[in-house]
Amino acid sequence: MDDSSELSREVEWAARRLRQAGMAFVLASQGRVLVESRKPGLLPLLQAARQLRAMSPARPVLADRVVGAAALLVACWAGVRAVYAEVASEAAHREAEARRLPLRSERRVPNVLNRQGDGLCPFEAAVIRALEQGAGLEEIVHLVERLAAGDGASVPSRWAERGAVRVRLAAGAGAGLGLAVLLPSVFHSFGLGPSFLPMHIPVLITGAVLGPGAGFAVGALAPLLSTILTGMPPLAPPVAQLMVPELATYGAAAGWLRARWVSRRLLEGTGGRAVRRLVGEYAWLSAALILGRLALALSAAAVGPALGLRVSPVAYVQAALLTGLPGLLVQLVVVPILTWQLADRLPILSERGEAYGTADAS
Known part of the structure; x- marks a missing residue:
């Protein structure tokens, strides 16, 4: 079995686990779950990414409900091999292509919105702006951490x-x-x-x-x-x-x-x-x-x-x-x-x- 077929099978397995177990995201490797969570949002994914980097396992695949640029870059930082998303933004697809990270989505949307539906997700807006300013992967992950921690980091154009x-x-x-x-x-x-x-x-x-x-x-x-x-x-x-x-x-x-x-x-x-x-x-x-x-x-x-x-x-x-x-x-x-x-x-x-x-x- 070639590497691409094996990777496709791992992605399918993680996607099936995501749907059947009702998870918000699943990080899996070689047919077993490494980390999964029912909690939505970026903070649980970020915590899982830190956990995986400390464990240094075989590079996992990620299956997630919604993947924007922020989630995609956190996944890159965690060392994932491929990403499956039920919904993925245009920015996520652009970053995946630029970083040669396989991303498969059931639905491609222009943007990821906040929970109220009246503006961009603050994580998405901040990450897109940071990318435009040439920020590196570590800088972006630290930015996401600050936003998730609620330490006052803000998105100037949110309103x-x-x-x-x-x-x-x-x-x-x-x-x-x-x-x-x-x-x-x-x-x-x-x-x-x-x-x-x-x-x-x-x-x-x-x-x-x-x-x-x-x-x-x-x-x-x-x-x-x-x-x-x-x-x-x-x-x-x-x-x-x-x-x-x-x-x-x-x-x-x-x-x-x-x-x-x-x-x-x-x-x-x-x-x-x-x-x-x-x-x-x-x-x-x-x-x-x-x-x-x-x-x-x-x-x-x-x-x-x-x-x-x-x-x-x-x-x-x-x-x-x-x-x-x-x-x-x-x-x-x-x-x-x-x-x-x-x-x-x-x-x-x-x-x-x-x-x-x-x-x-x-």
């Missing part, structure tokens, strides 16, 4: 990073809201609005990519803003009022469910990576559509008569379902594809997507 992420979120949500108003006006000009439900698509995608908060806000505002600007959907009968809870539920459910069924990869054992991803995309979308229709039904029953709804709530919901069947089919085709592409290819949006998924390591 700036948070502000930048918030600006990008606001821009993304604004674009989603604009499309949620513009698309229906185009479809209504051809008499196709009620059938193709064009307002639903931007709301679902905004929630799925930017998270439940942005999805809820866009879903709640879009019907009312569209009514003010274009007169559609109408207030009498109370279509706009009943669409508010429906679309707000779509947006919030899309963000919350996708983060758990795609980003957290709960369908990990159902086949290949692409198949799991596709199943996850359709799972969250189907569930969000059902929850949104339930919200519409409950709203029609609870407040429909008081708002002037002249038909029974059951008849109203049935009519909405039948009329919107073409739009439902369009959503099932278009939304998963666009969400997949946007979440993976646009850093402005996908950074927030990761904040609701697994790439939060600080």
Whole structure:
């Protein structure tokens, strides 16, 4: 057996141990665990690295949930032979390539965010800045130690990073809201609005990519803003009022469910990576559509008569379902594809997507 095959087997063994035992990271060599931990964050990994350097064992492999530049360099310092990551940042891949350290990741993301999802992980930001200033490996490890110890070492641009992420979120949500108003006006000009439900698509995608908060806000505002600007959907009968809870539920459910069924990869054992991803995309979308229709039904029953709804709530919901069947089919085709592409290819949006998924390591 050649060295590359043996190394691949060791990496696979460590990755399997990581998943099956629910560990945050695993350091293994020759089919046995050297150090493992369920505690997230860099401090346990740093402590394990020091322990390994003192033990001087055969060079191990590392399997970790999230690997940014900081974790990658700590692994280099510990003398690992290869790294497996469920999620790895672009900076981690660049450093691994520069140091000729094999790094395999299930998912590659622009950045590792902090736990709040409103800025870069402070370790990541500090290490990237140190690398730009030409710091060596020992200097970077000492920097990570100081940050982990909380001795006052800070990341000067932390608040700036948070502000930048918030600006990008606001821009993304604004674009989603604009499309949620513009698309229906185009479809209504051809008499196709009620059938193709064009307002639903931007709301679902905004929630799925930017998270439940942005999805809820866009879903709640879009019907009312569209009514003010274009007169559609109408207030009498109370279509706009009943669409508010429906679309707000779509947006919030899309963000919350996708983060758990795609980003957290709960369908990990159902086949290949692409198949799991596709199943996850359709799972969250189907569930969000059902929850949104339930919200519409409950709203029609609870407040429909008081708002002037002249038909029974059951008849109203049935009519909405039948009329919107073409739009439902369009959503099932278009939304998963666009969400997949946007979440993976646009850093402005996908950074927030990761904040609701697994790439939060600080």
